[in-house]
Amino acid sequence: MSKPRVAIFDFACCEGCQLQIVNLEEEILDLIGAVDVVEWREAMSEQSEEYDIAIIEGSITRPEDEERIKDIRSKAKVLIAIGACATTGGLNKLKNNFDDLEEVKKCVYSDASTMPHLETAMTKAVDEVVTVDYKVHGCPIEKAEFGSIIRSLLLGKAPEIPDYPVCVECKKNENVCRWEYGEICLGPIIRAGCGAKCPTASYRCFGCRGYVDDPNVNAAVDVMDKYGLTVDQLKSKMVLFGSKQGPTL
Ligand code: SF4
Numbered sequence: 001m002s003k004p005r006v007a008i009f010d011f012a013c014c015e016g017c018q019l020q021i022v023n024l025e026e027e028i029l030d031l032i033g034a035v036d037v038v039e040w041r042e043a044m045s046e047q048s049e050e051y052d053i054a055i056i057e058g059s060i061t062r063p064e065d066e067e068r069i070k071d072i073r074s075k076a077k078v079l080i081a082i083g084a085c086a087t088t089g090g091l092n093k094l095k096n097n098f099d100d101l102e103e104v105k106k107c108v109y110s111d112a113s114t115m116p117h118l119e120t121a122m123t124k125a126v127d128e129v130v131t132v133d134y135k136v137h138g139c140p141i142e143k144a145e146f147g148s149i150i151r152s153l154l155l156g157k158a159p160e161i162p163d164y165p166v167c168v169e170c171k172k173n174e175n176v177c178r179w180e181y182g183e184i185c186l187g188p189i190i191r192a193g194c195g196a197k198c199p200t201a202s203y204r205c206f207g208c209r210g211y212v213d214d215p216n217v218n219a220a221v222d223v224m225d226k227y228g229l230t231v232d233q234l235k236s237k238m239v240l241f242g243s244k245q246g247p248t249l
């Protein structure tokens, strides 16, 4: 039986999630042995028009990106979005807080008129343009979770992707809640799967894995009340990874 052909593509991103794949070290040899990697700009020069699984890193931020991702989707049987940039739009959605994209270009490139080829558009997550079959969340992705999702797919099993909040993992780690230190932690509404990495390292969760499918907004508001904080203060913490998306508060 032929091995599934895998192609890895990047759009607007820092390529940190691809680096996490490279960082799988010994495990990557097992995974690569089970598939036929036909395109991966970060690791090889070959390109291919034929693949079964497309792994997508990065956000859709330019008109030509939409055409490219549609073309990739039309060729792939399975499409996996990896990392916050691809799964939610991630940090790149900060741009969407500006109504005037010329202002954004000016801020980034100073005199944008000297670089008319640098187009920009409102940032979209991959699933705002094409159908995404599976998402690997985080900024960056968790290496172990990526490996587990790929292994499940190769075995023909549906991958297990947590749909409960970071607080569950945080409580298991027996952390003192960051709220007790006066910090606004997004754990109650953010998808678990990172092992509550930030609270365990004495920092609030800032939401890199995106919201759970059905966030318990009322509970989050209750927690704000309990600690004498306002909903606006909570919303201000949701901007970094949740601009123009997420639950209505
Ligand atoms: S999700 Fe984070 S680590 Fe991954 S590519 Fe985007 S910015 Fe980089």
Ligand code: SF4
Pocket: 166, 167, 168, 170, 171, 175, 176, 177, 178, 179, 185, 186, 187, 188, 196, 199, 204, 205
């Ligand atoms: S620190 Fe954050 S993740 Fe942990 S229990 Fe408190 S709110 Fe939840």
Ligand code: SF4
Pocket: 138, 139, 166, 190, 191, 194, 195, 196, 197, 198, 199, 204, 205, 206, 207, 208, 209, 210
């Ligand atoms: S604790 Fe929150 S911000 Fe930190 S890695 Fe997990 S989801 Fe991301």
